[in-house]
Amino acid sequence: MTQTASPEVRPGTVQDQDTDSKTDLDPGYLVVCWNDPVNLMDYVTHVFQVVFGWDRQKAERHMLQVHEQGKSILTRDSMEKAEHYVHELQKYSLTATLERPE
Amino acid sequence: MKTKRLENGNLEILIVAWEKKVLTGLFRLYPQPRRACNLTKNGGINDAEYAQTLLEENLKETQLHHQEVISRLLKDTEEQGAKRFRIILRPTESETLLQVLNDIRIGSWLALGAPEKKLTELDENTAPHVWAMELATIFQAELLEALQRP
Numbered sequence: 101m102t103q104t105a106s107p108e109v110r111p112g113t114v115q116d117q118d119t120d121s122k123t124d125l126d127p128g129y130l131v132v133c134w135n136d137p138v139n140l141m142d143y144v145t146h147v148f149q150v151v152f153g154w155d156r157q158k159a160e161r162h163m164l165q166v167h168e169q170g171k172s173i174l175t176r177d178s179m180e181k182a183e184h185y186v187h188e189l190q191k192y193s194l195t196a197t198l199e200r201p202e
Numbered sequence: 203m204k205t206k207r208l209e210n211g212n213l214e215i216l217i218v219a220w221e222k223k224v225l226t227g228l229f230r231l232y233p234q235p236r237r238a239c240n241l242t243k244n245g246g247i248n249d250a251e252y253a254q255t256l257l258e259e260n261l262k263e264t265q266l267h268h269q270e271v272i273s274r275l276l277k278d279t280e281e282q283g284a285k286r287f288r289i290i291l292r293p294t295e296s297e298t299l300l301q302v303l304n305d306i307r308i309g310s311w312l313a314l315g316a317p318e319k320k321l322t323e324l325d326e327n328t329a330p331h332v333w334a335m336e337l338a339t340i341f342q343a344e345l346l347e348a349l350q351r352p
């Protein structure tokens with residue numbers, strides 16, 4: 101295993117932790133879940149937990165955002181991953197889409 | 203319907219004869235026509251048409267797989283004495299059952315014209331859909347509660 105030298109950081113300055121240039125260049129895709137009048141709130145919470153591996157609290161927060169504000173941005177990721185999430189959410193019959201950040 | 207989480211992560215469901223009859227009747231309604239849901243609203247995806255086709259194919263495959271699972275499910279039901287039945291679901295099968303029950307609910311709702319509020323008056327055309335929706339909701343809620351239990 102090769103070692104890399106640590107970058108020099110001057111006192112009083114904050115090192116930028118976000119060194120992933122891909123993130124800067126590619127805004128990625130948003131996974132958005134939209135409100136509908138038919139899916140049960142507990143069901144939506146459960147689906148978020150299963151698809152994203154979230155704890156109940158986080159899943160409930162997003163479910164309530166969908167319910168009260170009409171939509172919730174669930175995650176931002178690469179095209180492939182975002183598309184995978186949308187497929188999984190739609191398998192559960194949630195209204196989920198893939199969007200480019202504005 | 204009684205549910206119990208087993209130590210190996212599977213779910214045990216105990217149902218009585220009439221519940222098995224109701225579930226069998228509900229499963230006959232599956233698959234329901236799916237809502238056309240576009241992959242994207244604001245676009246910005248390369249080859250969006252192809253991506254949409256992939257999504258629709260994926261959903262169709264899922265429905266076929268679900269049909270296989272539910273037809274096996276009631277066949278594998280183990281009789282527990284007089285008029286009692288036991289179903290063992292692996293975690294993936296629990297999720298399948300949840301999706302199937304939800305699809306039945308949504309299909310019935312669409313058949314009712316996608317009403318925003320519960321119908322207060324029923325007739326011979328709407329009653330079967332309302333009943334299907336209500337019964338699927340009862341089983342779905344029970345299953346959800348069991349899956350959320352630690």
